[in-house]
Amino acid sequence: xxxxxxxxxxxxxxxxxxxxxxxxxxxxxxxxxxxxxxxxxxxxxxxxxxxxxxxxxxxxxxxxxxxxxxxxxxxxxxxxxxxxxxxxxxxxxxxxxxxxxxxxxxxxxxxxxxxxxxxxxxxxxxxxxxxxxxxxxxxxxxxxxxxxxxxxxxxxxxxxxxxxxxxxxxxxxxxxxxxxxxxxxxxxxxxxxxxxxxxxxxxxxxxxxxxxxxxxxxxxxxxxxxxxxxxxxxxxxxxxxxxxxxxxxxxxxxxxxxxxxxxxxxxxxxxxxxxxxxxxxxxxxxxxxxxxxxxxxxxxxxxxxxxxxxxxxxxxxxxxxxxxxxxxxxxxxxxxxxxxxxxxxxxxxxxxxxxxxxxxxxxxxxxxxxxxxxxxxxxxxx
Amino acid sequence: xxxxxxxxxxxxxxxxxxxxxxxxxxxxxxxxxxxxxxxxxxxxxxxxxxxxxxxxxxxxxxxxxxxxxxxxxxxxxxxxxxxxxxxxxxxxxxxxxxxxxxxxxxxxxxxxxxxxxxxxxxxxxxxxxxxxxxxxxxxxxxxxxxxxxxxxxxxxxxxxxxxxxxxxxxxxxxxxxxxxxx
Amino acid sequence: xxxxxxxxxxxxxxxxxxxxxxxxxxxxxxxxxxxxxxxxxxxxxxxxxxxxxxxxxxxxxxxxxxxxxxxxxxxxxxxxxxxxxxxxxxxxxxxxxxxxxxxxxxxxxxxxxxxxxxxxxxxxxxxxxxxxxxxxxxxxxxxxxxxxxxxxxxxxxxxxxxxxxxxxxxxxxxxxxxxxxxxxxxxxxxxxxxxxxxxxxxxxxxxxxxxxxxxxxxxxxxxxxxxxxxxxxxxxxxxxxxxxxxxxxxxxxxxxxxxxxxxxxxxx
Numbered sequence: 033x034x035x036x037x038x039x040x041x042x043x044x045x046x047x048x049x050x051x052x053x054x055x056x057x058x059x060x061x062x063x064x065x066x067x068x069x070x071x072x073x074x075x076x077x078x079x080x081x082x083x084x085x086x087x088x089x090x091x092x093x094x095x096x097x098x099x100x101x102x103x104x105x106x107x108x109x110x111x112x113x114x115x116x117x118x119x120x121x122x123x124x125x126x127x128x129x130x131x132x133x134x135x136x137x138x139x140x141x142x143x144x145x146x147x148x149x150x151x152x153x154x155x156x157x158x159x160x161x162x163x164x165x166x167x168x169x170x171x172x173x174x175x176x177x178x179x180x181x182x183x184x185x186x187x188x189x190x191x192x193x194x195x196x197x198x199x200x201x202x203x204x205x206x207x208x209x210x211x212x213x214x215x216x217x218x219x220x221x222x223x224x225x226x227x228x229x230x231x232x233x234x235x236x237x238x239x240x241x242x243x244x245x246x247x248x249x250x251x252x253x254x255x256x257x258x259x260x261x262x263x264x265x266x267x268x269x270x271x272x273x274x275x276x277x278x279x280x281x282x283x284x285x286x287x288x289x290x291x292x293x294x295x296x297x298x299x300x301x302x303x304x305x306x307x308x309x310x311x312x313x314x315x316x317x318x319x320x321x322x323x324x325x326x327x328x329x330x331x332x333x334x335x336x337x338x339x340x341x342x343x344x345x346x347x348x349x350x351x352x353x354x355x356x357x358x359x360x361x362x363x364x365x366x367x368x369x370x371x372x373x374x375x376x377x378x379x380x381x382x383x384x385x386x387x388x389x390x391x392x393x394x395x396x397x398x399x400x401x402x403x404x405x406x407x408x409x410x411x412x413x414x
Numbered sequence: 415x416x417x418x419x420x421x422x423x424x425x426x427x428x429x430x431x432x433x434x435x436x437x438x439x440x441x442x443x444x445x446x447x448x449x450x451x452x453x454x455x456x457x458x459x460x461x462x463x464x465x466x467x468x469x470x471x472x473x474x475x476x477x478x479x480x481x482x483x484x485x486x487x488x489x490x491x492x493x494x495x496x497x498x499x500x501x502x503x504x505x506x507x508x509x510x511x512x513x514x515x516x517x518x519x520x521x522x523x524x525x526x527x528x529x530x531x532x533x534x535x536x537x538x539x540x541x542x543x544x545x546x547x548x549x550x551x552x553x554x555x556x557x558x559x560x561x562x563x564x565x566x567x568x569x570x571x572x573x574x575x576x577x578x579x580x581x582x583x584x585x586x587x588x589x590x591x592x593x594x595x596x
Numbered sequence: 597x598x599x600x601x602x603x604x605x606x607x608x609x610x611x612x613x614x615x616x617x618x619x620x621x622x623x624x625x626x627x628x629x630x631x632x633x634x635x636x637x638x639x640x641x642x643x644x645x646x647x648x649x650x651x652x653x654x655x656x657x658x659x660x661x662x663x664x665x666x667x668x669x670x671x672x673x674x675x676x677x678x679x680x681x682x683x684x685x686x687x688x689x690x691x692x693x694x695x696x697x698x699x700x701x702x703x704x705x706x707x708x709x710x711x712x713x714x715x716x717x718x719x720x721x722x723x724x725x726x727x728x729x730x731x732x733x734x735x736x737x738x739x740x741x742x743x744x745x746x747x748x749x750x751x752x753x754x755x756x757x758x759x760x761x762x763x764x765x766x767x768x769x770x771x772x773x774x775x776x777x778x779x780x781x782x783x784x785x786x787x788x789x790x791x792x793x794x795x796x797x798x799x800x801x802x803x804x805x806x807x808x809x810x811x812x813x814x815x816x817x818x819x820x821x822x823x824x825x826x827x828x829x830x831x832x833x834x835x836x837x838x839x840x841x842x843x844x845x846x847x848x849x850x851x852x853x854x855x856x857x858x859x860x861x862x863x864x
Contacts, residue, residue, distance in 0.1 A: 043443035043454060061679050063671075082862035087678045092704040096671035099664065099701075103644070103675025106662060111679070129665050153460075180479075213483055214440060214456040216447035256642045256660040257680050263654075264662040274609070274655060275663070327482035401482055 039221045046184040046211045047114075050140055050204065051076030052219070053188035054112050058227055059138070060086035061111035063100035065093055065119060068152050069208040070142035073114035094122035098139070102126065105135040106264050108230075108255030110192060114140040117159045118149070120166055128167035130201040131289055133264035134243075134251060136230055138191045140204045142211035143319075143370075145396040154396020155208025157319055157370035161377075163203050164348050172290040174300060175203035175348040179322035181215035187302075187345060193228035194300060198293055199250050205347060207370065209320035209398055233260045242273040249292035293349060301354055302345035307333065311340030313408070314362040316355070316379060318344040321368040321399050328404035337412065344375075356382050364411055366391055368399050387411075417489060417559035421477045424485040425555065427548070428470035428502050429494030429515075431460060437574070438548035439471035445562050445570035446475040452562075455483040468497050475561060490559060491527070492551050493519050494534065511558065513551055530554070532594055538587070543580075546587035553591020564592070599777075601628025604638065606656050613652060615723075617804075617812025619770035619797030620650050623717050626776035627686075628657075633777070634784040641684045644673040646693035649724045649799075650717035653688045667698030670705045673712045681711070681855050684784065691718040695753045696731035702753075706760035709790045711853040713783045718753060719797040727802025738806040754794045754846045763789040763851035768843045769796040771820045775843070788853035796841055 044052070051073050054062075062077035078088040087104075091097040097113050104111040115123065120141050130137055143159045145151035163175050174194050178184045188204055195202040233240055233254035240260040245251045251271075254260030263273025268285065270276040293300065307329060308314065315325045322343045332339045342358050344351065359365055365383060367376045368391040376390040391407050393399050417423060425442070427435045436458055443454040454475045460467065472485040490511045493499050495518045503526070506512060512527035517535035532554070538547040549571060556567050568588060575581045605628055614620045631641065641659035645651040647666035654661035660683075664672050673687040687694075694702050694716045705712070721739050722728045729739040732750040739746065754767040764786055766779040776795055783791035798804060798815040809815050819841060826844030829837055 041448050041451065043440060043447040043456075061675070063675060087858070089674070089678060091671060091674075092700050095668065096674070096701050096704070099668040099671035100675030100678070102664070103662065103672035103677075104679035105675075107676055107680040107683070109679040111675070125665055126668060129668075133662070133664070209457065209483070212458065214443050214454075215480075215483075216443070216453045216455075255680070256662075256676060257639060257683050259639050261638065261658065262660050264664075266664045273661075323482050327486075330481065398484060400484070401486070 039219050042217050042219060043214055044181055044217050045072060045214050046178070046181045046206060047072035047142065048076055049181045049184040049217050050114070050188045050206070051080060053185045054138070054192070055080050055084055056222065056225060057110060057189050057192035058229070059110040059112050059192060060084065061101065061104040061109045062086070062113065063089045063091050063097045063104070063111070064113045064115065065091055065097050067116045067119050069144055069155070069211050070114045070116050070140065072211075073140055073142075094119035095126060098123040098126040098130070101137050102130050102133065102135040105137045106133070106256050106262065108253065110136070110196070112138040112140065114142070116142050116144045117146050117162060120159065120162055124166045125168070127201055128169055128171060129266045131167070131171045131173070132266045134199040134289075135201070135264065136195040136199050137201050138188070138195055138204055139201055140206065143205065143207040145394070151396040153208070155320060155370060155398070156394070156396060157207050157321065158372075158374065159205070160347065160369075160371065160374040163205055170286050170290065172293040173203060173348050174198065174200060174293060174346070175205050176302065176345055177205040177318045177347050178210055178345070179319055179343055180210070181213065181217045183345065184210065185217055185219065189225055189227070190302070193226065196228045196230045197250070198296070199230060199253065200289075200293065203348070205319065207319045208396070233258070237261070241271045243269060243271040245288065249288050249295065297349050297351070298353075300346055300349065301351035303351060303354055304343040304345065305358070306341040306343070308340035308342060308358060311338050312362050313337065313339045313364045313366065314342055314358055315339060315366045315368060315404070316342045316344065316358075316375070317368050318347060318375065321370055324399045324401045324404055325368050327401035328408065331401060331405060332408060337408065339408070350378055352382055355379055359383050359386055362386065365389070366404065366407060366411075368404055370394075370399065417561045420561070422480075423475045423559070423561040424488045425473045425490040425492070426470055426485050426488045426502055426505060427473065427492045428468070428498035430466055430497050431469045432466065433469070433494050434545060434548040435469045435471045438552055439473045441549075441567070441570045441574055442473050442475070442552065442562070444573065445566040449566035449569050450562055452477055453479050455480045457483045468501050470498060470502065489561070490555050492555065493522075494547060494551070495519065496521065511555070513555060515547065515551075530558070537590060541583060541586050541590060543583050546583055549584050549587035550591040550594070553588040554594045557592045557595045564588075599629040599632040601625060601632045604628040604631050604641075604658055606658050609656055612656060614649060615801040617798065617800040617815075618649065618723075619719065619795070620653065620717055622770045622773050623650070623715065623776060623795050623797065624653055624656065626773045627715060627780050630777045630780035630784060633781050636684055636784065640682065641686065642673070642676050644669045644676065644685065644687045646689055646698065647724070648690035648692050648722070649719070650688055650690040651693060667693050667696070668701065669693055670698055670701040670712070670714065674705060674710050677710060677712050678855065685712045687712055687714045689714060689716050691716065691720060691730045691732040691753070692722050695751050699731060699751075702757065703760040706757045706762035706790050706792065708854050709761060709763060709851055709857075711788050711790070711855050713780070713791045714793070715780060716753065716792070716794045717797045718794055719799040719803060720750065721799055721803040723799040723802055727799065727806060737803070739803065740806065754792070757792045758847045761851075762792050762847060763849045764791040765846040766792070766844065767794040767796070767846060769819045769823055769841060770798065771816050771823065772843070779845070786850070788856060789851050790853075
């Protein structure tokens with residue numbers, strides 16, 4: 033039973049829009065462990081996947097969940113899981129495994145207030161750095177973040193497409209507000225949705241090397257069960273998939289895993305800009321905090337204050353060039369986020385002498401437009 | 415300005431868990447989104463348990479994409495239970511229409527907002543199900559403000575319930591809600 | 597023996613990296629013979645391993661292989677099998693991978709009766725990292741982290757897996773390669789449900805050295821002396837069974853596998 037199997041306008045919860053888009057992306061496997069505020073994604077998968085010949089399984093924990101997702105992916109099936117910060121903490125090690133074996137998969141995290149159990153039902157944006165650095169070792173990760181239910185749908189499709197194209201795990205980063213809120217969403221016609229599938233291995237099966245890459249640094253994929261014998265290896269490995277502890281090989285491997293993403297950073301870096309062309313003050317935000325920023329921007333504009341909003345849809349790889357180009361045109365940067373300044377900590381690396389002010393909130397409640405306006409007025413008065 | 419001419423409309427549906435605050439918010443959102451090509455958002459707040467504690471839904475409806483998802487200046491607040499009133503009190507403005515369930519809410523400040531008080535629990539019971547309480551109230555609010563069309567509400571309710579008996583009950587609830595206007 | 601399992605063995609990578617006297621070679625050979633006995637195609641086999649000495653087994657296989665993280669072979673294998681039920685999925689785990697860090701996955705996989713075969717090489721310690729104690733190390737044994745004798749009792753893994761609900765559970769030792777082959781072969785033939793084969797192995801390099809058990813020959817001799825068949829064990833008292841290795845089929849029932857059950861439920 034899908035909720036939006038036909039194109040048209042719907043009023044859907046963010047988590048459900050993610051689930052719908054996953055199915056439309058061609059995802060056919062979900063393994064997860066329910067956790068607030070992401071559980072609707074698991075519930076949706078449990079109902080919807082069987083209808084399209086897919087499989088849902090609830091594992092014993094998040095470690096097992098991501099492991100099963102990776103295993104499923106290696107059979108050629110598009111696979112996903114959904115969790116929240118505590119679950120990402122448990123998945124940490126195997127997120128690196130997905131990077132290393134190059135298993136395409138989508139990991140949806142709906143951020144809630146931490147640390148630890150924190151405020152289990154309340155939203156936050158305190159996992160921005162966890163998503164980037166949650167697994168050990170040098171690596172690169174792609175993370176997309178929607179700020180509306182429409183974007184929940186659109187960016188889920190995009191997340192699957194990126195994961196297939198680059199053969200890597202992709203994070204879809206929601207928060208308790210965007211995941212749980214209902215909003216108008218337009219589901220496009222199926223043939224209007226671009227779906228990317230991973231490159232398939234070709235040539236003579238006997239000569240197949242599972243980690244031999246093409247020009248784009250991505251190895252063509254052979255599913256378990258095909259006559260191209262595949263080896264997925266989380267340890268250091270050569271292009272044949274057999275272990276290698278060679279120093280040069282390790283260096284090349286890690287560089288390749290990073291560069292296959294870095295090289296296409298410009299295409300991966302998705303963002304939206306609002307009223308930035310004449311702005312001398314810029315708000316940079318992502319996820320739920322974009323919404324009060326938009327309201328504050330409109331209010332400030334009514335009063336003649338030239339404020340613009342830059343919404344980051346791609347969080348990682350961090351869109352340094354975009355940040356730099358927008359910041360260089362303004363005299364003040366405000367960063368509303370539901371954390372103590374994790375996004376800000378990244379932005380100030382590139383802001384030079386332009387003042388960057390964080391608007392931060394804890395307690396599991398949304399930033400209000402007034403919170404932003406109060407800071408804005410205070411800064412202008414300086 | 416009449417409500418139906420406004421670009422933007424805010425309503426808070428409040429009560430306790432189990433009174434259908436979420437499902438009635440969804441009905442409003444669907445009525446606006448699917449039958450009028452408008453934009454809507456809904457965010458919900460609950461107590462820690464699902465039943466018996468304060469619960470509210472903020473529903474915002476507009477002709478364009480809605481920036482902020484929480485009610486800033488509600489046009490209407492529906493109060494179905496005593497427990498909800500103190501929590502929404504600070505959102506009552508002079509022009510806010512306050513629709514009150516007389517059966518469950520007794521301590522209200524008569525000077526705050528434009529109050530419309532009905533024994534909604536009794537009326538719902540008469541119709542045949544306490545579950546219809548929200549729909550009666552929504553119908554009254556739609557009739558009073560006309561921020562969406564009656565037909566949109568009817569379509570959204572019909573679409574929501576597949577069970578014929580429940581559908582019929584809710585249709586009766588809509589008519590009863592409109593009748594409260596007279 | 598009738599079968600040699602050669603087509604599943606990556607001969608270019610031989611000899612095995614395992615220490616002289618290690619039991620893993622025996623298990624490996626018996627497993628590949630069982631594959632051959634059942635005429636499995638290489639392309640239809642996926643071997644999933646974690647980390648540990650036995651976790652290196654996939655390196656010598658010509659089948660599809662997944663070498664993952666410590667303790668997670670069983671959930672990876674679960675995902676592989678569910679996404680492509682036509683595959684023969686083997687999780688090759690040691691006592692560390694399978695019964696210690698991954699113990700929770702093991703009991704849940706047994707409970708849900710997921711349709712995979714688990715071949716556990718149980719050598720009673722963490723051999724690869726220098727012989728620290730594991731979840732199966734017996735009470736009082738010496739390991740590199742229990743120099744004055746191990747405080748805890750070890751799991752009886754086969755009994756644990758049986759009580760968790762697995763339909764097929766069998767235990768044997770490296771002293772009986774024919775029995776290893778027989779049990780794995782039977783597990784393959786069964787096709788459905790969670791099938792668990794525990795093989796008591798030896799680690800002369802660490803466990804043997806620490807516990808002054810001489811060499812591999814002596815350790816195998818010791819295993820033989822302590823081995824008793826499950827049928828016979830049923831007639832003995834707990835006192836008489838102390839220190840015994842009880843081998844045989846702990847459970848042999850045809851319980852519906854997870855995939856069959858899932859299909860039935862979702863088609864309701």
